Amino acid sequence: ETGVTQSPTHLIKTRGQQVTLRCSSQSGHNTVSWYQQALGQGPQFIFQYYREEENGRGNFPPRFSGLQFPNYSSELNVNALELDDSALYLCASSLATDTQYFGPGTRLTVL
Amino acid sequence: AQTVTQSQPEMSVQEAETVTLSCTYDTSESDYYLFWYKQPPSRQMILVIRQEAYKQQNATENRFSVNFQKAAKSFSLKISDSQLGDAAMYFCAYRSAYRGNLRGAGSYQLTFGKGTKLSVIP
Numbered sequence: 001e002t003g004v005t006q007s008p009t010h011l012i013k014t015r016g017q018q019v020t021l022r023c024s025s026q027s028g029h030n031t032v033s034w035y036q037q038a039l040g041q042g043p044q045f046i047f048q049y050y051r052e053e054e055n056g057r058g059n060f061p062p063r064f065s066g067l068q069f070p071n072y073s074s075e076l077n078v079n080a081l082e083l084d085d086s087a088l089y090l091c092a093s094s095l096a097t098d099t100q101y102f103g104p105g106t107r108l109t110v111l
Numbered sequence: 112a113q114t115v116t117q118s119q120p121e122m123s124v125q126e127a128e129t130v131t132l133s134c135t136y137d138t139s140e141s142d143y144y145l146f147w148y149k150q151p152p153s154r155q156m157i158l159v160i161r162q163e164a165y166k167q168q169n170a171t172e173n174r175f176s177v178n179f180q181k182a183a184k185s186f187s188l189k190i191s192d193s194q195l196g197d198a199a200m201y202f203c204a205y206r207s208a209y210r211g212n213l214r215g216a217g218s219y220q221l222t223f224g225k226g227t228k229l230s231v232i233p
Contacts, residue, residue, distance in 0.1 A: 034221060035221075040225075041226075042202050042223030042224050043202075043221070044223075045221065045222070048219075056219075076220075087215060088154060092221075094157075099146075099161060100221060102148075104155040105154045105156075
């Protein structure tokens with residue numbers, strides 16, 4: 001059984017650019033949640049996808065968007081990057097409302 | 112909205128000793144889940160232990176146990192026989208309980224505290 005994987009591991013972008021982060025959910029899981037973790041803070045919920053539809057969103061602007069594919073993998077897209085978007089982005093998968101299991105994260109640096 | 116507070120930014124423990132990490136939360140809900148996650152320097156968030164609010168018995172997983180006080184809204188983590196590999200950031204997290212069809216019922220996201228950095232002294 002494979003766990004949750006994320007790509008890329010690290011990413012450096014400049015302000016104003018767009019970025020796409022990817023997440024492959026654990027086998028058998030149909031729900032993906034994305035979190036942003038700023039340095040020295042706990043993760044903050046961005047949004048959740050259940051069976052390819054957004055199922056809830058945290059306090060993040062519309063330039064944060066996502067997708068979930070039929071195989072339940074997911075993408076997080078961020079447009080018009082700002083310096084404050086620099087963070088660790090964590091993806092977690094679960095079977096519906098069961099326990100969430102996290103991937104290793106993508107470290108995004110915006111210059 | 113629910114909030115989770117971890118009042119100890121840093122803790123240290125001697126190897127083989129016991130340490131307790133504190134967590135309090137605020138909610139108006141009666142049914143929910145509480146979690147402790149560990150985040151080592153490798154960054155991956157690892158589930159340590161889970162507690163269901165309707166269960167009065169405290170959860171245990173090998174050297175890890177919790178003291179769940181529902182009335183006080185307190186959820187502490189006890190690590191016994193501490194090992195060097197236990198050194199990490201520890202996050203307490205809250206999640207509402209399942210109430211029906213997931214679709215359209217809102218998400219069941221985790222609300223995290225700010226974390227406690229645990230150091231283990233050889």
